Structure formats: C-alpha cells, structure tokens
Amino acid sequence: MRSVALSATTLLVVAACSASAEEAKPVFKPTEIKAPFLEQFTDDWSERWTPSEATKKTPVGGETFSYVGKWEVEEPEEPLIEGDKGLVAKTKAAHHAISAPFAKTIDFSEKPLVVQYEVKYQKGGNCGGGYLKLLEDGFQTAGKEFSDKTPWTIMFGPDLTCPGTKTHFIFRHKSPVTGEFEEKHLKLPPKPVFDKNTNLFTLVLHPNNTYDVRFNGESANTGNLLEDFEPSVNPPKEIDDPEDKKPEDWVDAKRIADPDATKPEDWDEDAPYEIVDEEAEKPEGWLDDEPEFVPDPDAEKPEEWDDEEDGDWIAPTIRNPKCEDAPGCGEWKRPFKPNPAYKGKWFAPMIDNPAYIGEWAPRKIPNPDYFEDLTPVKSLKPIGGVGIELWTMTEDILFDNLYVGHSVEDAAALAKETWEVKHELEEAAKKAAIPDDDEESTEAVTFQEDPVAFIRTKIFTFIEAAKVDPVFAVTSQPETAVGLTLVLTTFIGMLSVLLGLIGGQQKPITKSAKKTDAPSPDDKAGKAKTDAEPAAAAGGDKTDTPVKRRK
C-alpha cells in the first residue's frame, strides 16, 4: 500500500477491469475441426453418452452396488466461455461411469493415436480419478452395462490418489502364447502438480511404438512401449525353475561364531550394569524428617462428600513446600553408578564360515510363456469408444473437449480454440487473486462508504507499517505521516493507546492491514504466518494458491 489515494484508484481500476472482462467474455462456438471422435458436450451430447446402469462388486465382502454417481452436462462453477458446457461427475464419495461409442472403430496400428481432453477439478485436488478408458471394439452395444469389467485397450489421464497425483498411461497387451491380457503401466508416470484450473492431457502413440504424454501442451514423459513399461511387454527368455529347491545341506551363512573361541576365565557375565555409589555423600541441607509429599492444607472436604458412601475423605497430597529449597527430603539413599566391572554376556567373535558355498539361486529354464512382440502397438485391440469409470472423493470434476483421432496438429488446434482460452483466463484470475504487497486489498473500505473506518484503516495501517519499519512507513505514506507527526512527536505514549483502541475495535481492518504489511526483513516470516492462519487470508480460497494448500 503506497498511499490511500492510490488504493482508491486501484479499486476503480479493478472494477473497470472486471467490467471489461465481463463484456469481453468469449462465447462458445462449436469447433470446425473434424475427428473420428470429438466431444464438446453440445446440446445433443446425450445421443452419444450413456450413464452406466451396471452394478459393481466391491473387492471386500463381495457387496454389489451400482454406479450411483450423477453425471451432469453444465457450465463450470466459474464460467469462462459463455455457453461452454462440460461433463461433470457430480457426486462426492461415489462411483461414476459413463461411456460413448465411436461412430467407427478406431484402429491405430498404421496411424498415430491422439487422445486429448481437459479435466478441471473444480473443488480442488482431493482424491478422485480423472482418467479415460479407451474401450475395446465390441463394447458399443453395451453402454448401459459399462463397468470396471468392460475390457479396455488404453487407460489414460490423471488420478488423484491420497496422497499423490499421477498421470496414468496403461495399455492392455495380449500374450500370443497364453492368450492372456496383462496391464502394462508406465514405469515413471508424470506427476503433475494440480490446481483448480482446467488442465489438458494429451497422449500421442505412434505406430513405431513411441509415445508422448503431455500435460498442458508440454511433454511430460516420452518413450517407447518396449522399454518404459512394467511389466515389460516381452517376458524374460528364461525363468527360475520352480522345481529347483535349495538342497538341505546348502551352506549360505557367510559368517559364523568362532567355534574354537572360549569365554575368558575372568569374564563375569553376572556383574551388574550399575552398582551403589559408596562414595556418594548426602548433600548438605537434606531434610531427613520431612516427607516429600504432604496433604494439601488448603484442600477441603467437598460438601457433597458422603463418608458412608465415599469412605473417609483424604486430602489430596501436594509436594512438600519445605522441600522446594532443600536438595531433598525424606530418607536419603545412595545413588547408583555404572559398574566398571560390568561385561555383559560373552559372545564368540564372528569368523568367515569355512563351509560357505555361496548364495543359492534356482537354476534357469526357458520361459514356457516366452514371446517376442517387437511391435506391441500393432497388437493392441482397436478401440470402439471412450468411457469414464472412476471413484471420487471430490465432486464436480469436469471433463471437456475430448479428442480421439490421428492428428497431432488437429488436437493442438482444438486446444488452441478451447483450453488455451480458458487457461489464459484462469491464469489471469489467479494472478489477480494473489495478494500483492503493492496492491490494496479489495476488501478495504472506501472513503465514500465509511469515512471514519477509512481513516482508521489508514492510520492503523500506517502504525502497523511503522512497527515493522518506521522509515518505510513514513516514506510510503507521507501524507499520513504528516497528519500523524503531531501525535507522534507530542504524545509519544499515544501510539500504543491508539493501537489498543483501533486494534480492539477494528478486527476486519487488522486483517487487511496484515496483507499490506510493508516489505521488510521480517516480510517472509509475516507471510508464512498468514499462510498458516486461514483466518488471516482475507481473500479466502482465491488468495490461497492451491500449491500452498497442498503443502
């Protein structure tokens, strides 16, 4: 806060800015970009999407229940583009499932597969999935039965586990030998840091087995299906022979207690660890006849005490006040001291085991399930639709602008029309919400609204600043300083009176004054304190950046 005049101006500017932002708010227009599947949740969305009516068995107890989580297509809680709706998982602590078939099966064995969509955790990052499942071709007629059992080819997107966040990229690969599918997980899934903003997730998978996982348009992890997943696509050539057992007489103890060593004659295992210190002397002034505890002379039998029912009343004991100044009270006993003769139990020293053979390992045999698939992309099942099947602790997770197709350029162009617009608005809003030492809080009182409080704020802020750095306070608020000079020079004691008076009456002003603390060597500490005390962050959620919250 440079001056009060400035703060009033700032308020006007802020108002003007938000007004113009209101006017300039972009309006949603469906994209012209074409793709095998592109979803912007326009009014006809329900022709494509089917909420699941399936039941799901819980792993514990085998209880069945349905996907009770509600889906809604609606504008975000804080709309950025007028008329732009997204698909929202509405229910806290519930399983949600919904799916949409593709008009045509998508085969990506010869063309890149590009999957892109936006997720916005509107209630912030708590526990909750935000990933997509690209469902195996064939599911299309079973939308209502879509569940965790529906076969999928790729799972992709964020998952907020508690604690932690990662971006899944998992594919299901079929062994040509056993015919079984195995989930292959990214070894090092990206761990993006989240906020309530709209985040963009992109997966590009090329026919040459390379992939690129992008977060907000930037590569977060790139690699190759053959190298960067676990378990690896191709099983090991050889495996441990399950029939081979460690022989009974195998010696794998490297070191043993020396069998030839004997306990020395003079080793007394029974010598105690501590002995009475015979040299100790009773400290002078020790009160042998005073007990350490005495009945509390001030204690009185409670009125409701019933001798018959409660027994004889005994006063509670307190530490004998006479012992306070004495080195001790009561019978004096010699203290213990460490026993110099103490040796403890005798153990034979360790030596290398002469019979040691080595670590035993089973012999290797050829893996009966071995295969080599050098083009796993081409073995993946074509996809027939997209499903969202997740559990969430946090409600109001919003999905939008899904792209599934073959063009990196088109996906990028779609992001430019949609995500980038939102992202810029959100970033601007975030910046505006962060309390800035040089800006007046929007909470501040204006002179027109309440002249008395306005002046009080001004004076109080000045005093607060003066406490931290008097010179800065004067230079930064010269007119307040001039106004206060008389007070400061004539009645020096007045400062504290003013402080008490104003501080006591004006709690909310204390709050905003905190935010406008003058920068000083103490500033960091002051800020940390503000962060730790939610009550002091006057702007509430908006001033509190999510990164700080998750600390």
Ligand SMILES: *[C@@H]1O[C@H](CO)[C@@H](O)[C@H](O)[C@H]1NC(C)=O
């Ligand atoms: C795989 O294909 C992509 C797209 O054609 C190309 O950019 C990339 O360089 C290729 N990578 C390798 C290792 O061949």
